[in-house]
Amino acid sequence: MMRQYELVERVTRYNPEADEALLNKAYVYAMQKHGSQMRASGDPYFSHPLEVAAILTGLRLDDATIAVALLHDTIEDTDATRAEIDSLFGEEIGKLVEGLTKIKRLDLVSQKANQAENFRKLLLAIADDVRVLLVKLADRLHNMRTLHHMPEHKRGRIAEETMEIYAPLAGRMGMHDMREELEDISFRTLNPEAYETITERLEDLRERNKDLILEIESTLTERLSERGMAALVKGREKRPYSIFRKMQRKAIGFEQLSDIYGFRVTVGTVEACYRVLGVIHTTWPTVPGRFKDYISTPKQNDYKSIHTTIVGPSRQRVELQIRTISMDRVAEYGIAAHALYKDGELGGRNIAHYSESEDFRAFEWLRRTTELLAQGDTPEEFLENTKLELFHDQVFCFTPKGRLIALPRGATPIDFAYAVHTGIGNTCVGCKINGKIMPLVTELHNGDEVEIIRSPAQTPPPAWETIAVTGKARAAIRRATRESVRKQYGALGEHILTRAFARAEKAYSEDLLVAVLDEHHQASVADLLAAVGRGDLSAQAVLKSAHPDYQDERVAISGPPVEEGWFDLKQGHGLKFRIPPGELDHERQVSGPADENGAGPALPIRGLSGDIPVTYAPDGGAVPGDRIVGILTPSEGLTIYPIQSPSLKEFDDQTERWVDVRWDIDVDNPERFPARLDISAANEPGSLATIAQVIGENSGNIDNVKMMQRAHDFHQMIIDLEVWDLKHLNRIINQLRSKPNVSSVSRVNG
């Protein structure tokens, strides 16, 4: 296992300004946290984060990334917390470690095959700092290198995942060495026979071509030095998996592959690249159509190099790549090369300049990440179509069991609940986000773990429809709302009907209703009750059809007190109304004979939660404290009238439309309600001012004043004002009446 000082030395070698104390602290902390945990190999667990850190020093990453590598499994696998890491290492490192923790949890999720696509997107979305991806790739690389220690049945899945997700990601980030190593180990695991065959043949070929390789290498080195050019010439061999892929893609045999061997020539300057090209082209014959200049026209991922293929001494084709040292680093390290270094090409020496510019880091990283990940060279490349949008349009969250839920950006826990299951959405009453109770309107973020709190008694409030952003949630809410409205109309209908039957002293039963369904064009008893509840069908009509002997006596409302069951009509100016225990019936005995049989049904429902629209009667509505009654109008809902309203007369013969309601309002409700006064006052200077003053001193709001009549000795006016409640209104009325120049004050109801 690498020693602490060795790791620090590795970092300071390429970054002399690295924060050694930070590295030491992370090393000790991670080692202590992982304690006696073991790897499948039998090694101490800590050897893993240490190796991951070592891989990243190979990519010459900054000290924070190395520290994150050391800490990357602490939150998930030990008792370490984000808060602790924040306090010890700062928030930046804490955030990166948390990002890795989230991705680690994803590994569990990705076991479900159909999640692969979501998983890839999520990975990118979560890693909003490219360093998280770099550490994750190094983590995966080390796990792949030690894959043979894993139980056999687990290897396949891990290798598949690596092949599907991590290797392409490394490639997309321009880290070709890492990509190839990940691919080869996966390939060996997934297709051992093919791997075996190809490696054997490669060995064969290597043996046979040993001299050839040496010959080309020495010829080239010689020719270059003759011209005073310093260059590094390195033979290279295609990796097993890339040979396999090429054979598959082109449907050709091993022997037909022409570019298993190649050379890479590394020089100091761009100019030298073209001079080397000249030397090569004058030494060997070239293969037409194989010359590519990616220096003058770089690939989209910033890959720069000159490619050419020659016909070698034994008539075999050999590809040569010519590039500068900095181009080579970009080609090898990809995004990591951009991450921290601007390199110079001074004198052909490999000099990396550590950039101290925070701006450079922030912008360059972000730009590169987005660009590189967004651009797909070929259709089979990692990110198929709309990569950039991934970052903007979607969020990915988890259920507590780790299921991944993809949602549009701006989605709320309500959307989440419906995405999991309609039944969960419909019974949702609250939520926890990352373990904390949060409002249901909270916007979800990538990686959030959402737990839905449910209650079987719940039905979704209609207002949710405007909060939800997903079509699925909205449709389900609308459906549930419609259903609950239908149920409530049904309950109302039953209430109205049973009372009508009781008052008529006629038997009421479901069978009786079934018998008259056809007559009223209803499909079911529920439909019939809802029709009565909506006011589409009168109770009298049902009564007459069920009991043809019944004579309409035109009784108005009255009836037994309702002992239990309250309507809560929460809608309409934020008010609540309740069906009172029959108090309204006693008030309204004027309009009809009192009901003698007191045994009416109790209203069985609680919480008619605002689904029936509630409005106020026009012209001087009702204020809290007024006795009120609701009148049900088909397809419009419930209109609230004060009991003294003359308009109520026109409903006297439609008792089934009457709904008993009462105020249910907090004492300190800040809301005001409109009332209308008819005032006569002496026509003398100051009388209008007096009226306004009285109303103002008593905190009444005047909405409107209308002069009705203006005689030489008095004038009559209608004043619309807003008050808190009846007590408030009465105080104003009494004070107005006490003024000598006010002759009469009366309340007006429409």
Ligand code: MN
């Ligand atoms: Mn790990």
